[in-house]
Every structure is written in structure tokens, then in C-alpha cells.
Amino acid sequence: MSLTELTAAELSAKLRSRDVSAPEIARVHLDRIAERDAEIGAFLSVEPELTLAQAENAQRMLDRGEGGRLTGVPVALKDNLSTVGTPTTCASLILEGYRPPFDATAVALLRAAGAVFVGKTNLDEFAMGTSTENSVFGSTRNPWDLTRSPGGSSGGSAAAVCDHMAPLALGSDTGGSIRQPAALCGIVGFKPTYGRVSRYGLVAFASSLDQIGPLGRNVEDAALLAHAISGHDPTDSTSLPDSQIDLSGLKGGALRGLRLAAPRELFGEACHPGVRECVLSAVDRLRAEGAEVAEISLPSIDYGVTTYYIIAPAEASSNLARFDGLRYGPRLEGEGHVGTVAATRGRLFGHEVKARIMIGTYALSAGYYDAYYVRAQQVRARMTAEFEHAFGEFDVIVSPTSPVVAFPLGELSHDPLALKMLDLCTIPANMGGFPAISLPCGLSEGLPVGLQIVGPIRGDERVLQIAYAVERALAG
Amino acid sequence: MSISLDEVQHVARLARLDLEPEELLAFQAELNALLGHFQDIQALDVSEFEPRPHAVVLHDVFGDDIARPGLDREDALRNAPRTRAGLFLVPTIIED
Numbered sequence: 001m002s003l004t005e006l007t008a009a010e011l012s013a014k015l016r017s018r019d020v021s022a023p024e025i026a027r028v029h030l031d032r033i034a035e036r037d038a039e040i041g042a043f044l045s046v047e048p049e050l051t052l053a054q055a056e057n058a059q060r061m062l063d064r065g066e067g068g069r070l071t072g073v074p075v076a077l078k079d080n081l082s083t084v085g086t087p088t089t090c091a092s093l094i095l096e097g098y099r100p101p102f103d104a105t106a107v108a109l110l111r112a113a114g115a116v117f118v119g120k121t122n123l124d125e126f127a128m129g130t131s132t133e134n135s136v137f138g139s140t141r142n143p144w145d146l147t148r149s150p151g152g153s154s155g156g157s158a159a160a161v162c163d164h165m166a167p168l169a170l171g172s173d174t175g176g177s178i179r180q181p182a183a184l185c186g187i188v189g190f191k192p193t194y195g196r197v198s199r200y201g202l203v204a205f206a207s208s209l210d211q212i213g214p215l216g217r218n219v220e221d222a223a224l225l226a227h228a229i230s231g232h233d234p235t236d237s238t239s240l241p242d243s244q245i246d247l248s249g250l251k252g253g254a255l256r257g258l259r260l261a262a263p264r265e266l267f268g269e270a271c272h273p274g275v276r277e278c279v280l281s282a283v284d285r286l287r288a289e290g291a292e293v294a295e296i297s298l299p300s301i302d303y304g305v306t307t308y309y310i311i312a313p314a315e316a317s318s319n320l321a322r323f324d325g326l327r328y329g330p331r332l333e334g335e336g337h338v339g340t341v342a343a344t345r346g347r348l349f350g351h352e353v354k355a356r357i358m359i360g361t362y363a364l365s366a367g368y369y370d371a372y373y374v375r376a377q378q379v380r381a382r383m384t385a386e387f388e389h390a391f392g393e394f395d396v397i398v399s400p401t402s403p404v405v406a407f408p409l410g411e412l413s414h415d416p417l418a419l420k421m422l423d424l425c426t427i428p429a430n431m432g433g434f435p436a437i438s439l440p441c442g443l444s445e446g447l448p449v450g451l452q453i454v455g456p457i458r459g460d461e462r463v464l465q466i467a468y469a470v471e472r473a474l475a476g
Numbered sequence: 477m478s479i480s481l482d483e484v485q486h487v488a489r490l491a492r493l494d495l496e497p498e499e500l501l502a503f504q505a506e507l508n509a510l511l512g513h514f515q516d517i518q519a520l521d522v523s524e525f526e527p528r529p530h531a532v533v534l535h536d537v538f539g540d541d542i543a544r545p546g547l548d549r550e551d552a553l554r555n556a557p558r559t560r561a562g563l564f565l566v567p568t569i570i571e572d
Contacts, residue, residue: 097555099555101552208530209531238534240532300520302516325557337567342489342493345494351502357491357493358488358493359507359511362479375517375522376517377528378526378527379520381527384531385525416510457532
């Protein structure tokens with residue numbers, strides 16, 4: 001069996017028992033990328049020499065008896081995470097040639113832990129999308145069916161993990177961008193509680209919603225990576241003063257007596273019947289294992305997509321103002337200062353990014369601010385309150401992660417509203433900052449379906465523990 | 477409601493986006509479609525709720541006042557499209 005078949009936890013065990021070396025593991029994954037990625041298109045940059053140097057360093061750590069569970073384990077990084085000295089493009093022309101002078105905190109933590117970076121992965125430009133089709137470098141293909149999208153925006157990370165080019169990857173999740181591609185690629189994706197992972201060095205899209213998180217082929221692997229990147233960081237003022245995500249209870253959960261809530265708004269018309277059936281049958285199996293399941297109503301969910309597509313673009317229109325061609329990235333000359341900035345931005349941002357900047361600028365402009373932005377923030381408050389109320393009665397909320405399975409490339413790219421409606425199930429966790437995970441729960445039309453589990457603020461450990469128990473129940 | 481081409485042009489100016497005429501038309505159509513759909517939130521009763529700007533609201537986050545090395549000049553300038561004498565070179569902002 002090839003080493004690329006193994007999970008991060010298995011690789012870690014083999015490294016520590018000296019059955020295999022870190023450079024050997026790095027090489028087989030680089031070979032897998034060389035062999036497969038022309039077809040998949042998961043990676044935007046791979047620098048084998050840097051990867052092997054990191055692997056040799058990891059092996060030295062292991063030889064000295066140092067390091068932890070990710071020492072020597074390959075990790076792919078979404079290309080909106082700053083990596084010192086190596087290209088960080090956000091899949092945009094406006095960052096062509098840019099090499100950050102610093103590492104994102106999550107990246108620095110992994111580097112210090114001896115993880116081995118195998119490359120930077122494709123995404124929708126600035127993480128704005130649901131299909132990885134908005135990348136200026138072209139779409140990533142879903143390993144389950146190369147004519148279909150891997151989802152997005154962390155589609156490159158999800159496809160890389162799914163296709164065994166790396167056991168683990170980091171993504172970022174603003175409205176579902178870790179969980180939805182994990183669902184469409186049949187892997188696990190976890191968005192921690194807002195603030196448990198530092199956002200420092202993640203190129204900002206919507207700062208009140210963005211969160212970095214792991215993708216892996218099972219819950220334990222995703223949890224290992226979440227543990228490694230979490231913890232308080234003074235360089236991010238929204239970082240929670242909490243300790244690292246604790247994995248000591250990961251395998252100690254039981255389904256018996258667990259109270260699960262299934263909001264009817266996420267099982268309704270918007271949900272494809274095959275997906276609904278698959279998720280309901282998974283929920284039935286959890287019930288058979290002793291979990292209590294109740295149908296509930298969270299009415300504000302129906303307004304989530306609108307709320308998100310006001311708040312996220314509003315924040316993006318402000319965050320992306322920094323891309324002006326003056327301090328980094330290419331500069332296109334125009335008339336005077338304003339003309340130069342406008343020419344650079346007008347030519348080098350892609351269509352979807354410009355569309356969101358336009359929506360956000362409009363929603364924040366005089367005369368519309370109250371009707372759109374303030375109103376959306378009130379809906380956000382109501383949605384958060386509805387979820388918090390539910391968490392008073394239930395342990396977690398379960399639903400489909402995506403209302404559809406992987407869709408054909410090109411099918412929805414001409415229909416921005418239809419594409420945005422696909423974020424229905426994942427948006428609330430970002431609005432309220434709740435921890436949320438997607439794990440595979442079966443197939444519909446031969447393609448993977450994701451089950452989403454959402455918990456209360458700071459319930460990361462509990463969500464991971466429940467997901468671990470659910471994964472075992474569904475496998476058994 | 478409907479957004480005119482003039483308004484689209486105005487928003488593009490505010491956003492510092494130099495757009496081609498056909499792009500302006502495309503964004504006019506897209507903004508009208510999306511903002512039309514966005515009217516739905518007017519239907520939900522939110523009278524009891526204060527606007528919530530953040531997921532997890534923290535107050536008064538202070539850092540210790542400790543001097544730390546920042547980015548050095550060479551690193552800060554390395555990505556700049558144009559520099560001169562250790563500075564970013566930008567188009568004239570205020571004319572003589």
C-alpha cells in the first residue's frame with residue numbers, strides 16, 4: 001500500500017516508530033502531485049526543494065526526540081494564507097509575483113511543529129465563490145468526477161486531500177468555504193469557533209466571518225490539525241483568549257442520549273431530494289444508536305443568504321481597498337493617482353471580485369446603509385439568537401452541508417444567484433461564529449453527501465467529539 | 477427599485493474600479509437582480525434586535541506596550557512595483 005493512502009495519524013505513528021522517514025513521505029506525496037495534478041488542478045504552486053528541506057528538518061526534529069503529531073506530516077495550504085517568501089496569489093492577477101514578507105500565524109505554528117508544506121492550493125479569487133471556478137488560473141476538478149466542481153472556495157485544498165496528494169490541508173471559511181468543498185469531495189472539513197484560530201496573515205475577505213480551518217480524510221486528522229493551529233494570538237485582536245483546541249476527549253463521546261436538532265428550513269425545497277434522503281437516513285442511524293433527534297424551526301435561516309451577501313461584500317469592499325498597485329502587486333498606469341489605482345483594480349480583479357466590491361460599496365453608500373447593511377446586521381443578531389436558543393435545548397444542530405452534490409463545471413457559473421443559494425446551510429455558523437464540521441454520510445447519484453454538525457460558541461471540542469462518534473456509527 | 481447606469485458608474489468611482497462600458501452594463505443587471513432578491517430581508521421582524529457587527533463580540537482588547545522589531549525596510553519594499561531611495565514611489569497625489 002502506498003504511503004499516500006495513510007491518514008495523518010497513521011503517518012505520524014510510522015514516523016515515530018521509524019518505519020518511514022519524513023523525506024520519504026514528502027517524496028511520495030510530491031510524486032503523487034506530479035502524477036495527478038495535471039488532471040485535477042488542485043495546486044497553484046509546488047516547490048519540491050522547499051518541501052524536501054522542510055521534511056529533512058522534520059526528520060532531524062524526530063531524530064532528536066522532538067516534535068509532535070504533525071512533525072513530518074504533509075499539509076497543503078490554501079493560497080490565501082501568507083507564506084513567507086513563496087507566492088501567495090489568492091488566485092488573482094492583482095497579487096501576481098507577490099511573496100509575503102511574513103507567515104500567517106497558523107502557517108508559522110505548523111512550520112514550528114515540523115509539518116511539511118507540499119504546495120499552495122487553488123481557490124476562487126480572494127475566496128469569493130462556491131465552485132473554485134472564479135480562479136484566474138482555471139478551475140480545479142473534482143476527483144470523484146473530473147467534469148464536476150470540487151466546490152469552493154477551498155476547492156484546491158479539498159481536491160488535494162480527496163485525491164491523496166496530501167493527508168491534510170488548510171482552508172478558510174467565510175460562508176462555507178471549508179465545509180462545502182469537503183462535502184462535495186467526500187472528506188471532512190472543520191470551521192472552528194470564530195477567534196479560536198488566529199486570522200493574522202489570512203488575506204482578509206470578510207473579517208467578521210473569516211476563519212481558518214482544517215480539511216482531512218477523517219475526523220481525527222482534521223482535529224489534529226485544528227489543535228495545531230488554534231490558540232490565542234496577540235497579533236489578531238479578534239483572537240479569543242482561549243487555549244488550544246483540546247483533543248483529550250476526542251474519542252470519548254457516545255451517541256446515546258445526545259440531543260440533535262434538525263432545522264426544517266435546511267431539509268426543505270432548497271435541498272435536492274437525493275441529498276435530503278441521504279442525510280435523513282444518516283440521522284436515522286444516529287437515532288438507532290441512541291441519539292434523540294427533534295425537528296425544529298429556525299426561521300431566520302431563510303434570510304441567511306441575503307444577509308451574507310450584504311455583510312460579506314460590505315466588509316470585502318473595505319478590506320480589498322488595500323489592493324491599489326502602490327505597495328505590492330503589479331501597477332497599471334492611469335491618469336494621476338486615482339486613475340492609476342482604478343486602472344489597476346479595474347483590470348486586475350476578476351468579475352466576481354468586482355461584483356462583490358460593487359455590491360458592498362453600494363450597500364454601504366449614503367441612502368442605502370440603513371436599508372441594507374444595518375438591516376442585515378439585525379438579521380444576523382436574530383439568527384444568532386435563534387441558534388443560541390436552540391443550543392440551550394440541544395447539543396448540536398445537524399443538517400446537510402450542501403443542498404446539492406458536486407455539480408458540473410460551468411453549469412452554474414452563469415447564474416450568480418443560483419450559485420449563492422447553495423450557501424444556505426453553511427452561512428449561519430459564520431454569522432454566529434459557531435464551530436461547524438462537515439463529514440461524509442453517504443452517496444447520492446454516486447457522489448458524496450456531507451452531514452453538517454454545528455455547535456455553540458467555544459464548543460469545538462464537543463463538535464469534534466460528536467463528529468468522531470458519528471463517523472464511527474456511520475462506518476459501522 | 478432599479479439602479480440606473482449613472483448610479484452604477486458612481487459606485488464604481490467610489491470603489492476605485494475603472495470599468496469598461498460593457499462591464500458597467502453587466503454590473504447594472506447583476507446588481508438589480510441581486511438587490512431585488514435582497515428585498516426579502518425587509519419581511520423579517522428584527523425590531524427587537526440591535527445590529528450585530530461581529531460573531532463573537534470582544535470589548536476593549538489591549539496589547540501590552542512593548543517595543544518589538546517590525547518589518548525591515550528592505551522586506552517592506554521588496555514587493556513594491558516602483559521604489560526610489562528606500563521609499564514607495566506613487567503617482568502624484570497633490571499637484572503643485
